[in-house]
Amino acid sequence: MKTSTDSEILHVYEQWHRTVVDRDLEGLMALYAEDAVLETPLIVVTLPERGNGTLSGKPAIREFFAAGLRKLPNSLGRWYRTGVFFSNGRQLTWEYPRQTPEGDQVDLVEVMELAGGLIVHHRVYWGWVGFKSLVASLGQAAR
Incomplete structure (x- = not known):
């Protein structure tokens, strides 16, 4: 697998967060x-018909994010993160911790x-x- 440069990694780290918060x-x-x-x-909550929690291909991922941006309140998370991330050129990892300066948030x-500055496999x-939410x-979707 092709590694990503430091600038590509930083771009994904910054842009993924920014685009989710901005609902872009x-x-x-x-x-x-x-x-x-x-x-x-x-995925099970947002697209219940795709109940296995895994999506493949950009069209399916787009459908998930489009549905999530429509259905889920942006307040689901405070979107606080510490600014710390880890990467080895092939994998990028960071946390949205439970505890924030403003109180608890969904922890992820x-x-x-x-690969080449693009996300090829994303696990949350x-x-x-987060589990409780x-x-x-x-429970609400079942009603």
């Missing part, structure tokens, strides 16, 4: 490779495999606060 679907999708894979339990860890790991969302 086109900017977000520009960060993903055509054959990218996304894994997150939020973003893990992205990168949910912490306890997913369970609540599933």
Whole structure:
């Protein structure tokens, strides 16, 4: 797998966060490779018909983010992060921690495999606060 440069890694780190907070679907999708894979339990809430939590290909990932940006309040997370990230040129990882200066938020860890400055595999790991919000969302979706 082709490694990414430091500037490409920093670009993904900064732009992914910015485009999600700004609800910029086109900017977000520009960060993903055509054959990218996304894994997150939020898929089960956002696109229940795709219930396995994994999406392959940019069109499916676009559908997920478009639905999420329409359905989910931006207040789901405070989108606070510490500014610390880790990368080895192929993988980029950072945390949205539970504790923030303004109180608790949905806690997530973003893990992205990168190639040539694009996300090729994105996994989102949910912490306890995030898990409780997913369970609540599933309960509301079942009604």
